[in-house]
Structures are given as structure tokens and as C-alpha cells.
Amino acid sequence: MRAAAAAVITLLATAACTSGTTARTPSPTKAPPVVASTPPVVSPTPPPRPATLPTSNGPPAVSTPVAPFDSAAALGTVRHLAGLGPREATSTTYLRALSWLEQRFRSAGYQTRRQALRVPAGVSWGVPVRAGTTWNLIATKPGFNSAAPHRIVGAHLDTVPQAPGAEDNASGISVLLGTAQVHQRPSAVFVAFGAEEPRGDGDNRHHYGSRAYVASLPPAQRRALRGMVSLDRVGVGSVVPICSAAAEDPALRNELRAAATRVRVESRVCVNRSSDHWSFVRSGLPGVRLGSTPYAEYHSAQDLPRVVSPAQLDRTGRVLTAWLDS
Secondary structure, three states, rough: OOOHHHHHHHHHHHHHHHHHHHHHOOOOOHHHHHHHHHHHHHHHOHHHHHHHHOOOOHHHHHHOOOOOOOHHHHHHHHHHHHHHOOOOOOOOHHHHHHHHHHHHHHHHHOEEEEEEEOOOOOOOOEEEOOOOOEEEEEOOOOOOOOOEEEEEEEEEEEOOOOOHHHHHHHHHHHHHHHHHHOOOOOOOOEEOOOOOOOOOOHHOOOOHHHHHHHHOHHHHHHHHHEEEEEEEEOOOOOHHHHEEOOOOOOOHHHHHHHHHHOOOOOOEEEOOOOOOOOHHHOOOOEEEEEEOOOOOOOOOOOHHHHHHHHHHHHHHHHHHHHHHHO
């Protein structure tokens, strides 16, 4: 052992002699100052970061949403509403659906109000319907300012008299509610419209709730509105239809298409006036429709939850959320 130790000492001494000053640089007496100087360099960097994050309201809110759109919960909404049965606009079933939806909005932190309107008797998809009162349900976050830039999202809650309306339009209501539940900014209005379904031929026998809502908007809110999206039949297919009221009016439609691209959802453009967005457009306000894929069970007793695809609800919800957050 002593011989081995002596050999090691001899080798170390030889290395020190041959390397000159290089062997002295890793001296333990000089290492501590290097280590000790590191904390003062690292520790000042975290404090400025918390100070700067609150100054930016845009990107953090978009890149880190509170929660993703919940397609399973949306399908639950479809099942609940269709399970109530047909929701003709003046029926007690419609009012039950409205009350349930109102509670869901309030549970999500929204303030709600009902807008009553009278609708005439008529014939809806071959079935006589009586005159009566229906209601719009309007939901906003506390702090909403109607004179500040904002957007409106709407979906009709009523059905034709013979259909439980899973796709038309519990699907639209499910995305309306699901998007409202994850949207955190007080810069959007969510509206469930009554009496969208026809009570006769022509524009004036159609879209009663949205026409009444548009007529009630004060001038300052009309000026501040940046766009309206109607969610109507959004649970069928694998591509999201984005429909403007006229081919020559693509601006808002292009915004929604860009949102679809950002979230990697396939979309197609179309021209369509058969939904509540038309009430806005014909009044000079920007509006588009999401949805309208044809399906065999349309306006029939077979419009049941099995028709609705949760994957398509998810696609529509993601596109809408991306647009609202842009």
C-alpha cells in the first residue's frame, strides 16, 4: 500500500511539473468565488417576469384557456333538451327548456335576462301552431359594456312541433352553452332565440326572436357590434360549414375560416339565409351561420341524440372559441 501511494504521489508531482501553471487553475481556493458569484446573477431575473406578465392581456388568454370545449358535456345538453320533447316556441316545454338553460348560464357566472315577444298563429312545417308568447334568453358576463366592441353568439332553442330537435337545434344550444362556459372575457353576448322556426312562408313569418332582438339594440350597441354567429344544426358531418348571407360579403366569414385554420378544423364556405344571422344582416349588421349539413332526420320525430356527433360539436366549439378569443 505504501509503495502504491508513493507511486501516485510521484505521478502527481511529475504532472504538476510538466503542465506548468495550467495545473494551478482548478485550485480549490479559486473555485468558491466562481460558485458564490452565480446566485446574484440568477436571482435578479425572476422578479421582472411577474411584473411584466399582467401588462399583456391578449396572448396569455388565448394560448392558455381556462378549459377546453367539453364535447361530452355538450352532448349531455343535446340529450337533455331532446329528452324534453318538441319545443314549439309558445309551448310549456319550451319554457321548461328556457328555465333549465337559464340556470346553466347562471351557474357559469352569467347574468341573464328574458326578452318576451308575441308571435302569431300559423303553420309550422305542416302543423298548425297557436299564437302566444315566446322568449329570448340573453346572457352576459358581469362587466359587459354594450357600447364597447363585442360579439354576439346565438342559437335558436325552439323546434318544429313534431320534432324533439336534437340536431335542430339542441346541437346549436349545446355549443352556445359550452362555449360560454369556457369563455372568460366580458366581451360577448350569448342569446338563445325563440321562434326561429317558420310559422308560414317568407322572411316575416320566420326568425321572430332574432328579429325582435335586433330591433331592440340601441344605436351605440349596433355601432360596437363586431359580428354575430348563429349556431344552427352544428352536430352532423365532419366539416364545419361557415355560411354568409351573400357571396359578396365574405369579411366575417373569412374571420371564422381563419379561426378554423388556427385550430386545424376543416371548414367550407357557403351562402345561406335560413337562420338567425339573417335578421342581423338584413338590418345592416355583420352575421354568419355555422352549420347546415343536410341529414335525413331533419324536422322529424327521428331527430334524436343518436344523429348528433360529439366530434362535430367539438369542431364547432373549437372554431367558435378561437374566433371569440381572437
